[in-house]
Amino acid sequence: MMRLVVALFLIMAGPAIAVQPDEVLDDPVLEERAREISAGLRCLVCRNESIDESNAELARDLRLLVRERLVAGDSDEQTVAFIVDRYGEYVLLRPTLTGSNIVLYLAPFALLLLGGGLALVYVRSRADSPAPSEAALSPEEQARLKDLMGE
Amino acid sequence: MIVELGHFALILAFMVAIFQMVVPMIGAYRGNAAWMAVADPAATTQFLLTGFSFAALTYAFVTSDFSLSLVVGNSHTLKPMLYKISGVWGNHEGSLLLWVLILTLFGAMAAWFGGNLPPTLKARVLAVQSSVSVAFFAFILFTSNPFLRLDFPPFDGQDLNPLLQDPGLAFHPPFLYLGYVGLSMSFSFAVAALIEGRVDAAWGRWVRPWTLAAWVFLTIGIGLGSWWAYYELGWGGFWFWDPVENASLMPWLIAAALLHSAIVVEKREALKSWTILLAILAFGFSLIGTFIVRSGVLTSVHAFANDPERGIFILMILGVFMGGALLLFALRAGVMEAKGVFSTVSRESGLVLNNLLLAVSTFVVFIGTIWPLIAEMFFDRTLSVGPPFFNMAFTPFVFGVAVALPIAAMMPWKRAGIGRPLRALVPAMILALAVGLLTWAMFTGRSALSPIGVALSVWLVAGAVVDIWTRTGRGAIGGRIARLWRLPRADWGKAVAHAGVGLTMFGVTALTGYQVEDIRVAQEGVPYRVGAYEIELLSVEQNVQGPNYISTMGHLAVRDAETGREIALVHPERRIYPVAGMPTTEAGIDSGITRDLYLTLGDPQVGGGWAVRTWIKPFANWIWGGAIIMALGGVLSLTDRRYRVAAGAAKTVEPPKAVPAE
Numbered sequence: 001m002m003r004l005v006v007a008l009f010l011i012m013a014g015p016a017i018a019v020q021p022d023e024v025l026d027d028p029v030l031e032e033r034a035r036e037i038s039a040g041l042r043c044l045v046c047r048n049e050s051i052d053e054s055n056a057e058l059a060r061d062l063r064l065l066v067r068e069r070l071v072a073g074d075s076d077e078q079t080v081a082f083i084v085d086r087y088g089e090y091v092l093l094r095p096t097l098t099g100s101n102i103v104l105y106l107a108p109f110a111l112l113l114l115g116g117g118l119a120l121v122y123v124r125s126r127a128d129s130p131a132p133s134e135a136a137l138s139p140e141e142q143a144r145l146k147d148l149m150g151e
Numbered sequence: 152m153i154v155e156l157g158h159f160a161l162i163l164a165f166m167v168a169i170f171q172m173v174v175p176m177i178g179a180y181r182g183n184a185a186w187m188a189v190a191d192p193a194a195t196t197q198f199l200l201t202g203f204s205f206a207a208l209t210y211a212f213v214t215s216d217f218s219l220s221l222v223v224g225n226s227h228t229l230k231p232m233l234y235k236i237s238g239v240w241g242n243h244e245g246s247l248l249l250w251v252l253i254l255t256l257f258g259a260m261a262a263w264f265g266g267n268l269p270p271t272l273k274a275r276v277l278a279v280q281s282s283v284s285v286a287f288f289a290f291i292l293f294t295s296n297p298f299l300r301l302d303f304p305p306f307d308g309q310d311l312n313p314l315l316q317d318p319g320l321a322f323h324p325p326f327l328y329l330g331y332v333g334l335s336m337s338f339s340f341a342v343a344a345l346i347e348g349r350v351d352a353a354w355g356r357w358v359r360p361w362t363l364a365a366w367v368f369l370t371i372g373i374g375l376g377s378w379w380a381y382y383e384l385g386w387g388g389f390w391f392w393d394p395v396e397n398a399s400l401m402p403w404l405i406a407a408a409l410l411h412s413a414i415v416v417e418k419r420e421a422l423k424s425w426t427i428l429l430a431i432l433a434f435g436f437s438l439i440g441t442f443i444v445r446s447g448v449l450t451s452v453h454a455f456a457n458d459p460e461r462g463i464f465i466l467m468i469l470g471v472f473m474g475g476a477l478l479l480f481a482l483r484a485g486v487m488e489a490k491g492v493f494s495t496v497s498r499e500s501g502l503v504l505n506n507l508l509l510a511v512s513t514f515v516v517f518i519g520t521i522w523p524l525i526a527e528m529f530f531d532r533t534l535s536v537g538p539p540f541f542n543m544a545f546t547p548f549v550f551g552v553a554v555a556l557p558i559a560a561m562m563p564w565k566r567a568g569i570g571r572p573l574r575a576l577v578p579a580m581i582l583a584l585a586v587g588l589l590t591w592a593m594f595t596g597r598s599a600l601s602p603i604g605v606a607l608s609v610w611l612v613a614g615a616v617v618d619i620w621t622r623t624g625r626g627a628i629g630g631r632i633a634r635l636w637r638l639p640r641a642d643w644g645k646a647v648a649h650a651g652v653g654l655t656m657f658g659v660t661a662l663t664g665y666q667v668e669d670i671r672v673a674q675e676g677v678p679y680r681v682g683a684y685e686i687e688l689l690s691v692e693q694n695v696q697g698p699n700y701i702s703t704m705g706h707l708a709v710r711d712a713e714t715g716r717e718i719a720l721v722h723p724e725r726r727i728y729p730v731a732g733m734p735t736t737e738a739g740i741d742s743g744i745t746r747d748l749y750l751t752l753g754d755p756q757v758g759g760g761w762a763v764r765t766w767i768k769p770f771a772n773w774i775w776g777g778a779i780i781m782a783l784g785g786v787l788s789l790t791d792r793r794y795r796v797a798a799g800a801a802k803t804v805e806p807p808k809a810v811p812a813e
Binding site: 040088093104 | 519526538
């Protein structure tokens with residue numbers, strides 16, 4: 001469905017390049033901030049593209065909106081909040097660290113700690129365990145292994 | 152007629168697969184040699200039948216047989232021959248047929264070259280491999296049949312998605328599938344070993360070449376996809392953290408981990424149950440990848456609902472194979488007792504660290520990819536997880552791997568002091584720090600992440616050089632150089648692959664940290680300056696007729712801003728494919744070793760002139776160059792004397808020849 005929407009959209013809009021020359025702000029500092037913010041906002045009609053990368057008309061509108069807010073003197077946070085208020089948190093490419101999203105941010109570290117702990121226990125146990133008996137393989141098996149190893 | 156034969160061959164292959172799944176397994180259980188032996192011809196037959204079926208579908212595409220609904224939907228008479236052929240796998244049904252073709256090819260190769268496997272293990276491996284084929288044959292025949300005819304064939308097709316009409320993308324899926332499906336072999340070995348109840352050094356040796364081959368194919372496949380995205384999508388990005396991309400990155404990371412842990416099984420008979428688990432998970436992620444791409448569930452939850460039959464079928468396949476294998480693992484993992492003893496500081500521990508970091512980074516990609524789905528299903532939040540999250544969460548683990556890799560790679564087995572490898576690596580360390588500081592000083596005021604990335608890349612490449620050089624022992628330089636060429640290919644493979652990681656990392660860091668961008672309205676004949684280059688829009692040609700598209704083509708000259716010497720002429724295009732009704736952009740790129748000049752043409756402007764975007768992308772080609780070098784390292788390692796799988800198979804036929812002592 002989404003793809004169909006995108007396809008229809010592109011037919012109507014015709015190809016364009018992401019940021020148009022007429023969008024660029026005269027103040028390079030503001031423009032830099034606008035680009036930074038745009039890279040973190042999702043183009044709503046595209047497949048996983050930020051408004052900074054997207055060719056869609058809606059992305060252009062959002063880019064202009066971002067610049068409008070910045071020129072009006074909003075801070076970066078205020079600008080993002082302005083857009084999120086209107087389009088929902090779906091537009092944020094980096095989810096906020098709130099509510100259930102805390103799981104998303106903490107899970108990798110939890111797994112790292114857990115895995116690291118287990119790995120450490122394992123490595124320690126290997127260091128302490130007695131040397132294995134070489135008789136674990138039968139003589140035929142030893143011979144076959146040697147043969148397979150090409151030695 | 153040929154199409155019907157292809158359809159029939161596919162059904163026959165399905166029957167053979169069921170037979171091969173059941174009979175050898177019972178044979179291995181009862182110790183019946185004849186029942187076990189049928190696996191070999193069955194695997195070959197399965198491959199030949201699937202091959203015929205695939206050839207039949209290709210024939211339909213080549214001859215533009217529009218009585219086939221698949222050909223109508225994905226081909227057109229005006230399309231160049233290459234893309235008629237690549238159209239076979241440029242769609243759901245055909246790509247699945249390619250999937251099983253590769254699956255049966257790997258099965259057949261295990262039958263052909265597995266002569267030195269113990270007969271029961273071989274029978275079980277082939278039976279498990281065939282059970283995967285059964286699931287996918289059923290999937291194709293019952294939900295995604297490519298051989299469906301139309302009652303009223305149209306005069307012409309609807310064309311392939313123009314974005315897919317590209318040499319990079321023509322070969323991207325086959326390589327990726329070779330990788331995905333190659334991991335099925337590691338999976339079959341793992342499950343067979345669990346049924347068999349034993350994992351030893353020899354098992355590690357059999358599994359490693361398959362995993363290595365799969366990893367090499369995945370590396371090439373992902374590299375091709377990234378390169379394609381770079382030049383085709385029009386703004387020179389190389390990785391977008393798209394669910395479909397992540398689906399290929401996860402098996403790659405797990406395969407890299409498996410590759411390394413299988414070394415520990417082979418050399419030191421430790422990490423056995425972990426390696427088995429990785430082998431199961433690696434294929435699990437391949438299946439998840441297939442599910443993500445094929446069901447469209449992560450593009451949009453609603454896309455899944457549009458075609459629930461296929462999505463649920465793949466989910467069932469995933470559930471049965473992962474559930475079954477993990478249950479088996481839980482029941483049998485206890486029997487795999489580790490033997491090797493090693494101290495806390497040793498190559499073994501280094502490889503454990505490698506596995507930890509790769510596994511956690513895989514998990515980062517995984518949770519980020521499925522989080523929107525979880526949030527929507529359980530927390531009723533519609534949200535996105537995009538590049539800013541992945542860049543933030545994934546980069547620390549990459550940096551961690553990069554810091555540890557050169558040191559761990561040089562530590563000896565069993566027990567090691569950390570001092571010796573560190574001392575050998577001092578020159579690499581100094582070089583890395585120097586280059587990092589220089590980069591930092593050259594571009595003051597930017598993020599500190601990029602100089603760190605540059606330093607770590609240098610550390611990786613220099614570390615690989617030190618590693619291979621240290622392998623030559625002591626003595627005169629001349630003797631050591633001579634010894635360098637006689638080192639085992641596996642040693643070379645290791646150093647080359649590790650250096651490749653460094654090169655890719657360098658390209659990625661340079662491109663993301665230091666690219667220069669310019670957006671402007673360019674007037675014809677008025678040159679302007681970007682960085683050290685002078686750019687002039689010479690002319691714009693409209694209505695250029697391509698084979699099945701119409702193009703607006705810009706002609707731009709790039710000159711050295713100081714001397715005025717012409718460096719390149721580039722021709723960015725905007726194409727419209729009338730049949731598919733879709734526009735695409737073709738960037739004009741002047742590739743170089745130290746930088747790419749990347750130009751795209753935009754809309755004509757009201758007041759005259761054209762919108763033109765110019766990027767100077769430093770060291771862009773190193774990203775894919777590094778990937779090729781990684782793959783080359785894998786190939787070198789694969790051709791090591793020890794892994795000549797075919798040579799091993801030949802031995803069972805001929806009496807072993809005397810091998811000169813080494």
